[in-house]
Amino acid sequence: MPRTRRSFSSRVTLDMVAQQAGVSPMTVSNVLNDKANVTKGKREAVMKAVRELGYQPNRAARALASATSLRIGLLHRDMDSSLLGQLLLGTLRAANLNGAEIAIRSYDPDVEGSAYAEVQTLVRSGVDGLILPPPLSEDADIVALKDSHHLPMIALAPGSELGTIPSVGIDDEQASYELTRLIVNKGHTRIGFVRFVSSNGLSQTREAGYLRALKEAGLKREPELIWAGRPTYEQGLLAAEYFLGLAHPPTAIFCSSDDIAAAIVNYAHRQGLRIPGDLSVAGFDDAPIASQTWPQLTTVRQAVSNIAEIATDRLLKALKSRSELLPETQWVAHQVIERQSIADLRR
Amino acid sequence: MPRTRRSFSSRVTLDMVAQQAGVSPMTVSNVLNDKANVTKGKREAVMKAVRELGYQPNRAARALASATSLRIGLLHRDMDSSLLGQLLLGTLRAANLNGAEIAIRSYDPDVEGSAYAEVQTLVRSGVDGLILPPPLSEDADIVALKDSHHLPMIALAPGSELGTIPSVGIDDEQASYELTRLIVNKGHTRIGFVRFVSSNGLSQTREAGYLRALKEAGLKREPELIWAGRPTYEQGLLAAEYFLGLAHPPTAIFCSSDDIAAAIVNYAHRQGLRIPGDLSVAGFDDAPIASQTWPQLTTVRQAVSNIAEIATDRLLKALKSRSELLPETQWVAHQVIERQSIADLRR
DNA sequence: AGCTTTTAAGATAGCGTTACCATCAATCTT
DNA sequence: AAGATTGATGGTAACGCTATCTTAAAAGCT
Known part of the structure; x- marks a missing residue:
């Protein structure tokens, strides 16, 4: 036996509609949900009661039950x-x-x-x-x-x-290709590339775009211009050390990550090089650091x-x-x- | 006797949390709603179970019941x-x-x-x-x-x-005080400060902490060691130019923002200065850039x-x-x- | 007509919470 | 120390609806 009713709200419920229409609550539910078999008479009676009482289903209850x-x-x-x-x-x-x-x-x-x-x-x-x-x-x-x-x-x-x-x-391959082509179009012929070490899709896809742009420009793939590392600032410093230590260093370095690119910029500055005068650098992702570096990095943005x-x-x-x-x-x-x-x- | 269960989704419910925590469902509800008096032990057991099970209350049920x-x-x-x-x-x-x-x-x-x-x-x-x-x-x-x-x-x-x-x-004033004191304790006596230009609370609070630490160390407030700007990388470059152009530059600069600190580090590097050998720098906020700079910045972290x-x-x-x-x-x-x-x- | 199949309508039992007590142990009276 | 008060804990019902099953009547079959 019900002890107390909690709601004092005079909100119209499905049961009240049922009573008013002289049918069971289930029939009201069936009418409202356009379910299978309800006779025309009952359906109309229900709709009339709904209109008269201004009934509106309780969303929470409906969501809970269904x-x-x-x-x-x-x-x-x-x-x-x-x-x-x-x-x-x-x-x-x-x-x-x-x-x-x-x-x-x-x-x-x-x-x-x-x-x-x-x-x-x-x-x-x-x-x-x-x-x-x-x-x-x-x-x-x-x-x-x-x-x-x-x-x-x-x-x-x-x-x-x-x-x-x-x-x-x-499309990472295409984006990488476009950025490499932009570098190529500015007259660079020795372009370094930093790829990710892991064997995941990204490392290969971005490298593929880089290679496609090189090939299209008639440039050879030079293994010594490709360095692999994890996408962290620390690794970027190592990359910079490597590239700048080459007998014949690249004039531009395209990095698969902004962190690495920023590190290279920083390292180069400490070596007294001017960016982009002595070395051009590009990143990927348009992370905050890309615009918190001087000069700001040319990069690729994806609308995350x-x-x-x-x-x-x-x-x-x-x-x-x-x-x-x-x-x-x-x-x-x-x-x-x-x-x-x-x-x-x-x- | 229950006939059939309707839900196929094994969604975690309050009852499951209760069982896992070894308390009644009501206690779980009370904990989550910060109700009445629940002992610390039970409260923690409940929270632990919540975390382990990845429980999220069912909004519909809650809305319906309450x-x-x-x-x-x-x-x-x-x-x-x-x-x-x-x-x-x-x-x-x-x-x-x-x-x-x-x-x-x-x-x-x-x-x-x-x-x-x-x-x-x-x-x-x-x-x-x-x-x-x-x-x-x-x-x-x-x-x-x-x-x-x-x-x-x-x-x-x-x-x-x-x-x-x-x-x-x-407590920004306290944090600022602590960081300044750390600098003071390392023997610095000429400590620059970069505050925000705006008239908002922050600019004054952080400066107050800086000043308190100076005072405590018996150092005078020197107006030429305080520079005001907006918290951006570009402004940081200007700050660096200002401080390093002084006849008697500071040995350390405490910045109200990591962006500014990072910019100062970068500018100093380009001037051939070593950080922290020739100039010490501290930031505020522990933004990503604070650890993407070399050397990494001493700073204050707030658990956002x-x-x-x-x-x-x-x-x-x-x-x-x-x-x-x-x-x-x-x-x-x-x-x-x-x-x-x-x-x-x-x- | 006697039987099975379909169909409208309703009874019942939840959905996952919280409100509202009831309980029992612990603490506080005087 | 016995009764009174507090405070933590949990049992139970209810929130308003729908899924599922049951029933009884209507319809279809040989």
Whole structure:
């Protein structure tokens, strides 16, 4: 037996409509949801009662009862400040528009298996899908969950076509090609390149663009002009040391990361070189540091928040329509940002 | 006897958290809503379980049971990449645990009144409260909405005690004092200071800390050692030019911003000076650039995501309990990060 | 007509929380 | 020391709706 009613609010409920219409609550629900079999008479009686009482369904109750709300997980690298903001912004925008919720967790890139452990927590916590910022699309364990747990996922800026899971990002090969061509067009013929050491898609894709531009300009690939390292400032200092120590150093260096480029600029300054007068440098990503360096770096910008928004939207739409998400790569426009770090040798 | 379970999603519920923590569901609810009196032990056990399971309250259920749903607005500077991530992270964490929703909007700091216009949009869209990251707590129009629209708000890192609205941040004066003292203790007696030009709280608070440390060490305030500018890399170059052009330049420069400090390091390098051998430099904020410079900068770190989380939580708790939010400043611990940019002159 | 199949309508049991007590141990009276 | 007060904890029902199953009547079949 009911003890006390909690709500004093005179809000009209479905039960009141049912009573007024002389039918059961279920019938009212069925009418309102346009369900199968309701006779015309009852349907009209219900609608009349709804109108008279000014009934409006309670969204919260409906959501709770129909368990229709979507939740997607987003994993991010701890301490990855510059991208994170844009990433969250884009994801949240798409999630809000789709009435979905997002669950965020961070992992420590220095701990083996940390990302996978966090994904498992997300899965256990009941997410319906996953957003994978780089470099998570290269984690085989995580990607495997797609089939083993039938967990839809989409990768952000994968660096290269994956084939296994859907993704959204810029065309890295093309962007790299365009930036290299810009350097070539300014008359440089000895152009250094810093690639990533890892065997991931990115390192190869960006190098491919660099090589394509060289080839097109009739320049040979010179192994001594390619240096591999991790994308950190410290590694950039090593790269600078290497390039400037060559018997015949490059006149320009294109780096796969702004951190490295900034380090090279800094190192060169300490050697008394002028940038871009004595050495031209280009970066990639348009991280904050690219414009907090002097001279500011010519680089490539990818619209991170757009990429995140598009990917999230695509994932949610697929989830809603219960349709399979095809493992297609979707490309978003990038932008070559020309600033002052590349000298024009033609003059 | 339960017939069938309807939900297929293994979403983590409050009951599961209760079981994991070894308490009743009610206790979990009480912990999450900061209700009544829960012992520290239970409270921690619950929070631990929440973290482990990645629990997020079901908003629909909460709204239904409590007949309330909260939405708070967060305004951020467009393009403010490095802080934004941490800011969102903290805010979302608190919002999720409280089952609240957050509405995010950006404003253009270069357009007069842009922030106010965006706030109005938020208000019209029906937010129940507002989070104000710096420097919004200094916008009189926005703060006035607190009373005119009875809109609760809380400021982040206000830089100084406001008196008008509640806030959460570090004690800037104390942090500035501590960093200056660290420089003093290394034997420096001519210490330059870069303050912000604006008349906001921050510029004065940080300068006050600098002056307090000088005074304590028996050093005089020398006007020529204080330079004012905006917190940008370009301005930092001007500051460097100024300080190094003095007849009797400082041996150390403490900057109210890492951007400025990094610019000074860079400028000094180009002048052939060694850092910290010939010039010591310290920054403030521990922005990414502080560790992407060589040598890495000694600076002050504020836990932005914590600050945002605490503030959001405080706002939401007040909203739920329908209690007035007192205009108190709440201080969060800061951390002086000592790296390699300050020379020890005593040896 | 006697039987099975369809169909409208309703009964029942949750969905995941929180409000509102009831309980029992701990602390405080006098 | 016995009774009274507090305070932590949890049992129970309810929030307003929908999924699922059941029923009883209507319709279809041989």
